[in-house]
Amino acid sequence: MIKIFEMSGVDMKDFSRKARSRDFKAVSLGLTATVxxxxxxxxxxxKNVVAQITGTTRPDxxxxxTAHWDHLGVGQVVDGDSIYNGAMDNAxxxxxxxxxxxxxxxxxxxxxxxxxxxxxTAEEQGxxxxxxxxxxxxxxxxxxIANLNIDGASYFGPMKDLTVIGYGQSELDDLAKQVxxxxxxxxKPDPDAGKGYFFRSDxxxxxxxxxxxxxxxxxxxxxxxxxxxxxxMKTKYLNERYHRPADEFEAVPWRFGGLYQDGNLYxxxxxxxxxxxVFPRWKEGSEFKNLRE
Numbered sequence: 001m002i003k004i005f006e007m008s009g010v011d012m013k014d015f016s017r018k019a020r021s022r023d024f025k026a027v028s029l030g031l032t033a034t035v036x037x038x039x040x041x042x043x044x045x046x047k048n049v050v051a052q053i054t055g056t057t058r059p060d061x062x063x064x065x066t067a068h069w070d071h072l073g074v075g076q077v078v079d080g081d082s083i084y085n086g087a088m089d090n091a092x093x094x095x096x097x098x099x100x101x102x103x104x105x106x107x108x109x110x111x112x113x114x115x116x117x118x119x120x121t122a123e124e125q126g127x128x129x130x131x132x133x134x135x136x137x138x139x140x141x142x143x144x145i146a147n148l149n150i151d152g153a154s155y156f157g158p159m160k161d162l163t164v165i166g167y168g169q170s171e172l173d174d175l176a177k178q179v180x181x182x183x184x185x186x187x188k189p190d191p192d193a194g195k196g197y198f199f200r201s202d203x204x205x206x207x208x209x210x211x212x213x214x215x216x217x218x219x220x221x222x223x224x225x226x227x228x229x230x231x232x233m234k235t236k237y238l239n240e241r242y243h244r245p246a247d248e249f250e251a252v253p254w255r256f257g258g259l260y261q262d263g264n265l266y267x268x269x270x271x272x273x274x275x276x277x278v279f280p281r282w283k284e285g286s287e288f289k290n291l292r293e
Contacts, residue, residue, distance in 0.1 A: 007031060046070065046121040048129045050138060053104060055114040055274070062114040062139040063273045064211075065100065065266070066130060066202045067093040067150045068123030072243065081245035086124075088237065088247055093150035094119060096263045103267060111274035113145060120202050123151075124243075130202035134209050145273050146172055146280055147213040148266055149203035154258030156230055159218030161188040162265065166198030169288070170212035171280040172269070179268045183261055188220045210291035212280045214269065218258035 005012045008029035018024050049069070055061065071086025085091070101117045116138065120129030137144070162180040164173055167189035177187045190197060198204065203213035222229045233253070241247045273280070282289035 004029065004031065046129070048121055048133055049119040050133075051101065051117045052138070053101075053109065053111060053115045055112050056110050057112045059114050060139070061143050061145055062116050063145050063148065063270050064116040064118055064139075064206070065097050065148045065150070065270065066118045066120055066206075067097040068121070068129065068202055069094050069119040070121045070124055070129070071247075072124055075245075078245050084243070084245055085248050087249040088155060089152050089242065090123070090150075091249075092153035092155065092259065096150050096153045096259060096266065099263055100267045100270065104271075109271070111271065112276075113274045114139070115270060115274050123202055127200075127202055127205055130205040134205040137209075141209040141211055144206070144211045145278075147203050147206035147211050148270055149201055149206075149213055149215045150217075150262075150266060151201040151215065152217065154218035154262055155254040155256065156218070156222045156233060156258050157225075157255035158223040158257030159185065159221065159261060160223055161186055161218055161220040162216050162262070163188045163190060163219040164214070164216040165190045165201075166193075166213075166215065168283060169198070169207075169286045170214075170282045172212050172214040175269055175272065175280070176214055176216055176265065179265045179272075183265065185218070185261065191220065207288045208291070210282075210288060212282055212288075212292070216265075217262050223257070 008031055010027060010029055015027075052062075068090050071089065071091075072084035074082050075084055076082065097117055097119070104111075104115070118130075118133060120133060122128035123130065134141075162176060162185050164176060164187055167173055167187070173187070180187055198207075198215065201215055203215045206213045219234075220230060221227050237247075282292055
């Protein structure tokens with residue numbers, strides 16, 4: 001950028017301060033540039049995987065659990081490793097969903113509404129698997145009661161919070177709060193809402209067809225270590241492991257108390273919805289409200 005300013009011959013002294021003024025006007029640098037990009041397209045085929053427990057009295061209505069099973073595969077070598085395992089993002093979430101399904105089968109759950117377990121592909125490539133399912137659903141959108149999305153489970157040990165991404169969007173937040181409080185936890189609205197996480201995971205494609213969605217996890221305050229521990233561990237993960245080969249399972253420091261809490265919460269929320277006649281609604285002010293109504 002400095003070289004561009006130098007080539008222009010324009011005196012850029014004090015422009016940073018001037019640019020912060022409401023009266024600032026753009027200044028032509030008198031330069032032109034030509035840019036070209038060469039694209040190479042590679043086509044692959046991948047699959048969503050769907051399983052279902054069929055409802056006993058209202059089988060045409062469904063609660064849909066989602067977790068994305070994909071990561072980035074084999075890619076650029078980092079520190080001698082080219083396999084992008086995706087242990088936290090999102091083998092952890094997929095494991096929680098499978099655990100919920102296994103528990104329901106083991107306990108002989110026979111829900112009134114159908115319960116769908118959807119392992120979606122190509123989330124990392126732009127939510128492509130959930131987009132395909134939303135465009136080709138096994139249940140019509142008006143019969144989907146809710147989407148319960150799990151993208152990255154807590155590995156910080158027992159937690160005090162349940163952090164809800166997009167808090168205030170739908171009545172699912174209220175149900176999640178009831179269950180969280182029964183576990184002795186409080187609900188925390190996403191403290192990083194400005195990063196737009198509500199629009200960056202698979203539940204977003206359900207929201208776009210009007211289906212209320214829950215995306216939450218223990219993510220803010222640990223029972224042992226508090227907020228400071230979580231800030232330290234999350235910063236380390238984002239700086240050293242996120243979307244890198246280093247996202248691998250580690251027996252230490254991974255602790256599963258929070259994952260266990262979240263799994264039980266998602267299990268309970270799903271069953272309460274499956275055994276009721278409630279249709280959760282989008283709240284006033286949600287951009288998705290008119291899609292449902």
